[in-house]
Amino acid sequence: MSFAVIQTGGKQYKVSASEIIKIERLDNEEGKTVEFKNVLFLNDDKNTEIGNPNIQGAKVEATILRNIKNKTVLVFKKRRRKNSRKKYGHRQPISLIRITKIFSKDGKLISEAGPQKKLTKEIVKAERAREDQILKAKKTKMEEASKIKKTIKKTEDKKVETLKITKTEEARKLQEKVAKDYGEEEKKELKSTQEGLKLKEKKIDKSNKKTTVKKKSLTTKKK
Numbered sequence: 576m577s578f579a580v581i582q583t584g585g586k587q588y589k590v591s592a593s594e595i596i597k598i599e600r601l602d603n604e605e606g607k608t609v610e611f612k613n614v615l616f617l618n619d620d621k622n623t624e625i626g627n628p629n630i631q632g633a634k635v636e637a638t639i640l641r642n643i644k645n646k647t648v649l650v651f652k653k654r655r656r657k658n659s660r661k662k663y664g665h666r667q668p669i670s671l672i673r674i675t676k677i678f679s680k681d682g683k684l685i686s687e688a689g690p691q692k693k694l695t696k697e698i699v700k701a702e703r704a705r706e707d708q709i710l711k712a713k714k715t716k717m718e719e720a721s722k723i724k725k726t727i728k729k730t731e732d733k734k735v736e737t738l739k740i741t742k743t744e745e746a747r748k749l750q751e752k753v754a755k756d757y758g759e760e761e762k763k764e765l766k767s768t769q770e771g772l773k774l775k776e777k778k779i780d781k782s783n784k785k786t787t788v789k790k791k792s793l794t795t796k797k798k
Contacts, residue, residue, distance in 0.1 A: 577686045579677050580616035581635050587615065590635060590674045593688035600668035603639055609672065611635040617677070619685050632680035637672040645669045 578591040584599025603609055614633040617624040624630055644666040652661045677685045 577617075577619050577677060579614055579618070579633070579635050579685075581611040582613040582615060583611055590637075590677075592674055592677060592686040593691075594674045595640065595671060596674070597645070597669045597671060599670070600642060601639060601670045601672075605639050605641055607639055608675070609637050609639060611637065617679060617685070619679070624680065630680050632678075632682065634678050635674060636676040636678075637674045640671040640673055642668070642670050 576591060578589055580587055580589050582588075586599070588596055588598065590596060601609060612629070612634045614630045614635060615626045615628065617630060617633055624633070626633075645668075647664040647666050649662065649664050653659065673688065673691065675688045677687075679685055
């Protein structure tokens with residue numbers, strides 16, 4: 576988008592075609608075209624030009640829409656302990672202009688404004704209603720998007736909870752299985768130890784019987 580920077584009334588303004596701006600009051604009447612030759616900067620779609628300080632040959636054309644006064648600015652002055660107070664207002668005279676054409680230093684037309692629409696109360700009301708509708712549509716879209724995000728988050732949280740529950744159940748089952756296996760191993764060990772003890776007791780009983788039988792036989796032989 577092409578634009579220019581102009582200087583008027585001791586101020587600089589960035590302007591583009593079909594733009595309405597407020598500037599310091601001009602001496603021309605309403606409806607007339609005005610040329611601004613103090614162009615400091617030009618930006619085209621392809622290249623840019625910088626003035627030193629101005630771009631010679633470049634200009635910007637505009638039409639004066641209205642010569643009015645700006646909003647009032649209140650000024651209040653007070654001097655302490657002097658019983659001196661002063662209050663007054665100031666309304667700066669300004670001009671509303673619409674940028675129509677922007678020319679380069681070679682006189683080439685960079686950008687041009689389209690036909691101006693006639694502003695009426697009905698058109699203004701319709702534009703405001705359209706803007707309100709657009710804002711409402713944006714709000715509804717944002718609300719729908721937030722609802723969708725909330726539902727997605729809830730489903731994800733539910734999935735995470737189910738996964739946690741399944742993991743805990745699996746871990747519990749594994750623990751129970753390990754406990755069962757460990758208990759069976761302990762039982763087997765106990766059985767094996769008990770069997771070993773029984774075998775040892777049997778061996779001891781057999782050895783005791785043998786010793787008693789041998790002693791008895793010896794006593795008989797002596798008689």
